[in-house]
Amino acid sequence: MKTFKIGGVHPQANKLSAGQRIQQVALPTQAVILLDQHLGAPATPIVAIGDSVKVGQLIAAPTGFMSANVHSSVSGTVTKIDTVTDAWGRHSPAITIDVEADHWLESIDRTPEINRICRLSKEEIIKKIQNAGIVGLGGACFPTHIKLMPPPGKIAEVLIVNAVECEPYLTCDHQLMMEHGEEIFIGISILMKALAVQKTLIGIENNKKDVIDYFQRLANRHFGIEVVPLKMCYPQGGEKQLIDALIGRQVPSGALPIEVGAVVQNVATTFAVYEAVQKNKPLIERVMTVTGKEVKNPGNFLIRFGTPLMAAVEMAGGIPENTGKIIGGGPMMGRAYMNTDVPASKRTSGLLFMPEQDSLREEPQNCIRCGKCISACPMGLEPYLLTNLSERGLYNDLEKNGIMDCIECGCCLFSCPSHRPLLDYVRQGKATVGGIIRARNAKK
Amino acid sequence: MNIIVLSLIVLGIIGCSAAVILFLVARKFNVQEDPRIDLVEQALPGANCGGCGFSGCRNFAEACVKADVLDNLRCPVGGTPTMSEVGNILGLTTEISEPMIAVVRCSGSCEKRPHVNTYNGAKNCAIANSLYSGETGCSFGCLGFGDCVTVCQFDAIHINMETGLPEVDDDKCTACGACVKACPKSIIELRKKGPKNRRIFVGCVNKDKGGIARKACTVACIGCGKCVKECSFDAITIENNLAYIDFTKCRLCRKCVAVCPTGAIHETNFPPRKEDVQVSVPEAETVKIEDLSK
Numbered sequence: 001m002k003t004f005k006i007g008g009v010h011p012q013a014n015k016l017s018a019g020q021r022i023q024q025v026a027l028p029t030q031a032v033i034l035l036d037q038h039l040g041a042p043a044t045p046i047v048a049i050g051d052s053v054k055v056g057q058l059i060a061a062p063t064g065f066m067s068a069n070v071h072s073s074v075s076g077t078v079t080k081i082d083t084v085t086d087a088w089g090r091h092s093p094a095i096t097i098d099v100e101a102d103h104w105l106e107s108i109d110r111t112p113e114i115n116r117i118c119r120l121s122k123e124e125i126i127k128k129i130q131n132a133g134i135v136g137l138g139g140a141c142f143p144t145h146i147k148l149m150p151p152p153g154k155i156a157e158v159l160i161v162n163a164v165e166c167e168p169y170l171t172c173d174h175q176l177m178m179e180h181g182e183e184i185f186i187g188i189s190i191l192m193k194a195l196a197v198q199k200t201l202i203g204i205e206n207n208k209k210d211v212i213d214y215f216q217r218l219a220n221r222h223f224g225i226e227v228v229p230l231k232m233c234y235p236q237g238g239e240k241q242l243i244d245a246l247i248g249r250q251v252p253s254g255a256l257p258i259e260v261g262a263v264v265q266n267v268a269t270t271f272a273v274y275e276a277v278q279k280n281k282p283l284i285e286r287v288m289t290v291t292g293k294e295v296k297n298p299g300n301f302l303i304r305f306g307t308p309l310m311a312a313v314e315m316a317g318g319i320p321e322n323t324g325k326i327i328g329g330g331p332m333m334g335r336a337y338m339n340t341d342v343p344a345s346k347r348t349s350g351l352l353f354m355p356e357q358d359s360l361r362e363e364p365q366n367c368i369r370c371g372k373c374i375s376a377c378p379m380g381l382e383p384y385l386l387t388n389l390s391e392r393g394l395y396n397d398l399e400k401n402g403i404m405d406c407i408e409c410g411c412c413l414f415s416c417p418s419h420r421p422l423l424d425y426v427r428q429g430k431a432t433v434g435g436i437i438r439a440r441n442a443k444k
Numbered sequence: 445m446n447i448i449v450l451s452l453i454v455l456g457i458i459g460c461s462a463a464v465i466l467f468l469v470a471r472k473f474n475v476q477e478d479p480r481i482d483l484v485e486q487a488l489p490g491a492n493c494g495g496c497g498f499s500g501c502r503n504f505a506e507a508c509v510k511a512d513v514l515d516n517l518r519c520p521v522g523g524t525p526t527m528s529e530v531g532n533i534l535g536l537t538t539e540i541s542e543p544m545i546a547v548v549r550c551s552g553s554c555e556k557r558p559h560v561n562t563y564n565g566a567k568n569c570a571i572a573n574s575l576y577s578g579e580t581g582c583s584f585g586c587l588g589f590g591d592c593v594t595v596c597q598f599d600a601i602h603i604n605m606e607t608g609l610p611e612v613d614d615d616k617c618t619a620c621g622a623c624v625k626a627c628p629k630s631i632i633e634l635r636k637k638g639p640k641n642r643r644i645f646v647g648c649v650n651k652d653k654g655g656i657a658r659k660a661c662t663v664a665c666i667g668c669g670k671c672v673k674e675c676s677f678d679a680i681t682i683e684n685n686l687a688y689i690d691f692t693k694c695r696l697c698r699k700c701v702a703v704c705p706t707g708a709i710h711e712t713n714f715p716p717r718k719e720d721v722q723v724s725v726p727e728a729e730t731v732k733i734e735d736l737s738k
Contacts, residue, residue: 089577325564338561338576361564421566428571 001206003231004241007378009411011234011332013207017171017291017298022179023315024302027099031074031306032084033059035093037346038135039142040066042093051078055104056282058131059095068143069133070095073284073304075103087328087337094343097306108281114182115278118190125194125277132276134283135346138162138237138266139329144273147265148194150258156195157261160246161188161202161270163211164230164237167330170350172287173267175300177211180271185218187274188225195263200225201246202267205232234332235409239264241378253405283346288312292353294320303344309351310340324359327352332410365418373412373422379405383412383422390429395436398429404437406430480533481505487529488519493597495520495620514538520634521618543637544619546601546612550586550631551647551710553607557582557661573628581660584650586610586631592623614641614713636691641713644689644696648708651684658706665708671700 036042043060053059053072060070072095080096104110120128130145150156165173177184188200202219204212206229215227230236230245240251242264249260257264265273268286275281284305291298296317303312313319319326319340327334329349337351373383381402389398406426413423484505492500496519498507508517514536519526523543531538557580563572569591577583588608592601600616601623603609610623610632624632631649646665650657654666667685679693680700689700689709698717701709 085583088575089583091583335575359564364566421571424566424568424571428566428568428574431574432570 001229001231002245003233003236004238004244004378006380007376007411008233008235008241009376009414010232011168011414013232014168014291014293015171015174015207016169016293016295017289017300018174019178020171020175020297020299022175022287022300022302025304025307025312025315027074027102027304028307028311029099030079031072031076031097031099031304032308032343033070033073033095033097033306034084034086034343034345035060035070035095037070037141037305038068038133039140040064040068043067043070045081045093045095047078047081047095049078049081052076052100053078053097055102056108056284057105058133058282062143066143066146068135069131069282071133071282071284072097073306074099076100084343085339085341087339087342088335089338109279110281114186116186118186118193118277120193120277122194122196125190128277128280129194129273132272132282134269134272134276136266137268137272137286137346137349139333139347139349141347144265144269147263148191150195150263154258155261156197156258156263157199158247158263159188159192159195159197159200160242160257160262160264161200161267162237162239162242162264163202163204163208163215163267164242165208166205166232166234166237167332167334167350168234169291169352170289170330171291172289172300172349174208174211176268176271176287177208178214181211181214181218183274184267184270185222185225186278187270187272189222190273190277191265191270192224197263198224202227203230203236203242203246204228205230205236207232235378235407235411238378238407238409240407253402286344286346286348288344288348289350290316291350292320292323292355293358294322294355295353296320303348305345306343309342309344309348312344313340313351320353320355322356323353324356325354327354332414333408361421362419364420367420368418370417372415372417376411376415378409378411379407381406383426384420386429387420387422387425390425390432395429395433399433399437403430403433478509480509483533484508484530487522487526487533489521489526489618491521491597491618491620493521493618493620493622495618495622508534512536520544520620523619544634545614545617545637545641545643546619546621546623546632547635547643547645548586548601548610548612548632549645549647549649550584550609550629551663551708552580552582552585552661553609556663557585569626570628582650582652582657582664584629584631584648584652585661587629591626591628592632595622595626597622638691638696638713642696643691643710643712644694644698644701645691645710646687646689646708647710649686651686653685657685663707666706668705670703670705671709674699674703 041063044063045060047059054075057072059072062068074097076097076099079098083091084094086092126145126148134144135141192200212229219225219227235241243257243262251257251260272283285302287300287302289300290312299316301312326337328337367384377383386403408427410423485502488501490501496504498504508530524540527538559579560581561579563579567589569587569589572587578587586609590603592610598616598618600613601610604611619634648665650664657664658666665687667682669682671687672680677693677695679690681688698711701711
């Protein structure tokens with residue numbers, strides 16, 4: 001079975017909510033739609049206070065090239081355009097809408113029939129995806145339409161669909177694939193047309209046998225799409241790791257996957273593409289997982305953006321009593337929340353409640369030079385060295401030692417027997433070096 | 445015997461030719477350096493702290509010698525005496541500027557700014573700041589992990605374990621500005637040292653609306669504007685719900701300190717107030733937070 005070549009760790013999968021059917025979260029009375037739901041600049045509001053909006057209506061336009069559209073996920077009246085406190089205690093621009101009924105734009109096709117035929121041209125598909133505000137739903141929220149327009153001179157050879165879901169606990173993609181397999185395959189065909197590629201590989205980790213069987217049956221009916229079961233190993237779902245595992249090519253340092261002829265899309269994104277292109281429905285909701293060892297009913301929830309996350313948590317049985325840490329996303333790459341009074345957004349892939357005893361970090365000890373972090377690093381870096389350099393502020397040396405290649409997967413921290421805060425320092429060093437490089441490039 | 449003589453001769457020849465080569469090379473690659481650079485360097489404190497913006501005292505000395513005017517060049521550590529000495533060496537005039545000092549503009553000690561969560565990661569302000577807003581309800585305040593202490597080369601700033609806040613040692617601080625750059629929350633500011641080290645400043649950088657700021661910290665600036673009305677010298681401005689005292693205009697009259705309802709304005713090294721001048725300081729509790737949040 002295929003996998004990537006270097007590094008990787010094996011955290012417990014803990015897929016507690018696997019097989020739980022997707023439940024729809026009820027509409028809130030007030031929706032807070034964040035404008036910063038994607039990589040790049042926050043969108044600019046195009047509605048005013050007092051305007052009435054419908055579901056699917058564009059309420060904020062992109063600011064610059066690296067940005068995305070934001071649509072209203074509810075119908076009602078705009079009451080506030082202001083900042084709200086986000087999950088990390090910072091101020092984030094948002095549009096608040098008082099919900100009245102559930103009126104959708106007429107152009108959106110809400111029938112359950114699966115629309116299989118797409119006669120649009122390449123450009124029309126990309127335009128539709130851009131208008132629908134679709135971003136990568138795997139976590140980074142990179143605007144999808146930018147990925148579909150390779151820079152001149154670069155040709156996409158293969159589309160890779162990331163259905164790995166290697167993060168422990170999360171099951172939202174797994175359940176989406178089980179319930180909307182056909183739509184996902186249509187979405188993939190649309191993306192293949194947009195990229196003009198003949199071949200698609202769907203990488204799925206081997207712990208999702210039901211999806212692999214189902215998808216292999218579907219793949220027989222679709223030309224050029226192949227399902228590849230992958231060995232369970234974190235971070236199998238990392239873009240560069242997945243390309244290595246599936247087509248055996250290594251993305252050079254500092255380059256994008258298009259350099260080796262690959263375009264990677266998350267499986268939830270392909271479903272969003274289907275809905276946008278075939279049903280005219282912009283990205284206004286997503287599936288998220290609410291889970292944790294002490295959570296009463298861990299499950300997968302379809303939630304409209306702007307709905308308070310607590311609504312989904314209530315459906316899962318509320319916050320468990322001895323919760324020590326609440327993490328947005330999975331335990332490996334997610335970030336702890338300090339504030340749960342936040343709305344769902346395109347970024348929200350899951351909410352994990354860690355019991356007190358599991359959540360505390362152990363006291364860091366001295367490095368014993370065991371080298372476990374080096375063997376665990378999937379990018380072939382030396383995390384102990386990067387940590388030391390970052391701690392001392394030696395940014396030139398950090399750059400020479402490839403800190404910009406770090407994918408922040410957390411394998412080093414996970415494998416360290418001395419519980420050293422490796423990732424913390426590496427991430428800090430990477431941010432600083434990134435700033436220095438940007439400043440240098442701007443000068444040129 | 446022959447061997448000794450021979451080796452003496454051979455060594456002598458090698459030695460002589462090496463000396464000639466070295467002499468010629470030294471002549472050929474001789475770098476003419478302005479002798480004033482050495483003089484200026486000697487006049488500088490020699491801490492190589494980088495506060496002037498150059499990578500060390502010698503680089504700064506070179507820049508001074510090359511410059512026609514010394515207006516934009518300044519050694520913050522040495523201050524006016526050092527700069528006037530440099531000016532004498534170079535025959536240039538220097539601006540006379542007041543000595544500066546680093547001032548920590550956060551007063552949210554543990555009791556005044558209660559913790560609402562616990563940070564469990566690396567004990568470093570920059571890292572904590574990149575992850576979230578901090579352990580307290582105030583997203584602008586001091587994180588208390590001491591990045592400023594680590595960068596200080598003069599041992600002039602320390603975390604007070606009781607308050608959890610950094611404190612600047614008036615005598616040791618040279619105003620090099622290293623802590624100002626290191627603080628990810630931009631709490632530390634270089635301000636005029638003041639006569640007899642007397643200073644008045646707003647010990648808060650919270651830009652939230654009054655109600656929110658006050659809920660997070662009892663000594664936060666709530667932007668009420670009382671100090672602005674009280675100030676006779678137009679030294680105080682309010683921007684984004686936060687008062688700022690311009691130290692170039694402030695005459696140290698202390699009226700603003702007395703009227704501040706939350707105690708956010710600090711006075712340092714002043715003698716105790718005389719009975720007759722004392723203005724009654726309203727109790728912090730009497731402020732209606734609800735009114736201010738509107």
